[in-house]
Amino acid sequence: MGIKITSFIKIEFGNSEKFNEELKQIPEVVKILSISGDFDLLIHILVEKSEDLVEIIEKIEKIPGIKEINSHYVLAEWEK
Template sequence: MTENEQEIGKSFDIYDLHILRILLKDSRTPLQEISKEVGLSTTSCWNRIKKMTDSGAIQSYTVKVDLARIGYQDTVIVQVTLESHSEETLYEFGRALESIPEVLEALLISGDYDYFIRIAVKDTRDYERLLRERLYKIPGIRHSKSSFVLRTLKKVETPLD
């Protein structure tokens, strides 16, 4: 974290955090509702939201989608070890993952594996297809281990949820 990012983090008060919690629940909450719940004027709330957006603390407004309702019944966690750890290999692997729409999240990690990848699939046959047609065609994979998610116990985007 840069010095500037640390300063931005320190400038958030209880009102800013309250506004963020409201927006995390529903980013379409009207400004008047936010103001009423937080106990500030609409102008003050708008200025705070603008400041958080300008600083990059609020990155976007989006929707949450129930993946099962759009046909993606299963989530698979894949741990991957690469043959090489050169900058080029890591870069190319990351680019390849970006081209696979089913990859929801890819994290470069420490430990026994190099990557932790969260993938949405329709079923086990769909996952087998994705492995054959996409994942295993990425050069440089030494080893992978897959685990199907049985149930999600907790999922939040921030500790403020």
């Protein structure tokens, strides 16, 4: 099953299309949502163990155009 992380991301204006394409190249990023509000994107990351998260976040932070990332472990999930 793995560990699911939800991350809110702010990106520099005008970089969203290229940034999204880079995110899609990271296999552990399983969902990308464009959102309104303080952040530009909401992504879901799925890793096997928590130690893997550091490497994935570092990959995301190296993508040009990122301003901020705020990540949270998903403790429980309900879906209709």
